[in-house]
Amino acid sequence: MIRTTKREVARRVFSKEFNASKFKVGGEGEKEAVYVLTPLGLRCNRLFIVGVLLEKDEVRPDSDMWRIRISDPTGSFLGFVSKFQPDALDSIADINPPEIVAVTAKAKLLQRDDRVLPLIRPENINISDFETRDYWIIETARATLRRIKAIEKGDDKLAIEKYHPNIEEYRKAVIEALMRLKEEQAILEEERLEEKKERKEEEEKDLGFKLDEEIIDLSDFEI
């Protein structure tokens, strides 16, 4: 199978960074794609997001065009699903907020007079799970940190010139997202241990002896 055009990579970016985007780059030649340029210098045409679908509203009654909002630890993505994305449209009909979803989407900047509105147009939406969401946060945190480092080194001249990004703000958002995840994990782990202990005690009650005593050194016995 031969791809006739290059497929764009689905980038990982938190909504805080994406929503602060104001400029597009690319689209020069006939074949060159258009990219949203984020304050940390990411050039994105497609995104992969795992977050919580918070809102889903039909834009007008019977328009079959849906306005959705998907949150991540730093804010939320605004998106629109219409008949031009048949796969996403099919799926969104069966998904109701709140629900964790994994989304592959096109990144867009909507120009309205003197305002620009960053938004996403999902190509596909699927129900996901907490584990996937957690890993997405880690992956996105790392990608953001790499961009922060590039900006600090002065590597991305265009982004620096256009946005003068406040990198401390973004670093703080990354740390907060990771710390919250860490706390959640610690609580989960405690709950898991607690549950295990309870289960063991229950079993012991049923069996009438302590499970630890089951571990017996056979060499103590004679055949």
Add this chain to the structure above:
Amino acid sequence: MDENRFQRMVEDIYEMFKSYGVTKKEIETRLRLLLFEFKVPEEEARRTIINGLRKNYNIPRVDLKPALAKISEIEPNKWVSLKAKVIQLWEPNSPIISQTGLIGDETGITRFVVWAKANKTRLEEGKCYLFEKVVIDEFMGIKSVKVTSASEIREIDEQIEVKEELRELEVVGALVSIQQNSGLLQVCKICGRTVKAGTCMEHGKVETTDVLRIRGVLDDGEKIYDLILDEKVISSLTGMGLKEARKLAEEHLDRGVVLLELKKRLLGKYLKVKGEIRFRMLTVTSAEFYRPKILEEVEKALKEVEA
């Protein structure tokens, strides 16, 4: 330029023109003059001599048989002849393509395309052929060999040892796309193409077999990989093999249900896959849902903040 290389150039040109009564001496004299006295670049000299001989002997361009080339040295916008082995056939995604896939020789591997209009007999995987008068083309930095109606292909009774260029690869990424030509498919028993309504694009009404297959895209945020998952891999991930897929399709009287179900279970999931990569196509041999220890990964990421 050393004498060996010079002699090979003479030999190559001689091969093309010997049947027209051109002598080696004639070629050698002209080539020496251009290369050593006038210091003309090699490629220019070669082309000048070929064009000159063509004119002198009144030979139409399409009648010339270019000298044998090796895959490692093919260059875009040229036409050449190659001896190569068909390594892999892919399903063509367009009716204007009759066959496509990979061919290789002892120096390397390249993509090839046989145009449907070329009307050639079908190539088979694992067999060796002499490809005469094929055109080298380049798109997005990837070279390919194009077989046109002017080309000639003939099977040869030689074993070509292909230089292995398969790379074992293990990658983690999100499955961001599953293509429409995935799911429970009917393929032609003769050529393996997907068949619509019992009719093969090439062979008309044919006997078919069912296959369960996914063509998709794995994306790690930096790179993409085109994947092929076969029944074994799909079944290990979803528990749905060919048998279960058939049952599901029968229950709903619709094969499309299988694709929907596979999309529902796999799209947007992180997978860790192992396989062989040829160019950008990854033939997956094993796959699992990627479930790292979140706490450890968070700690690692937090360390990166400090670094």
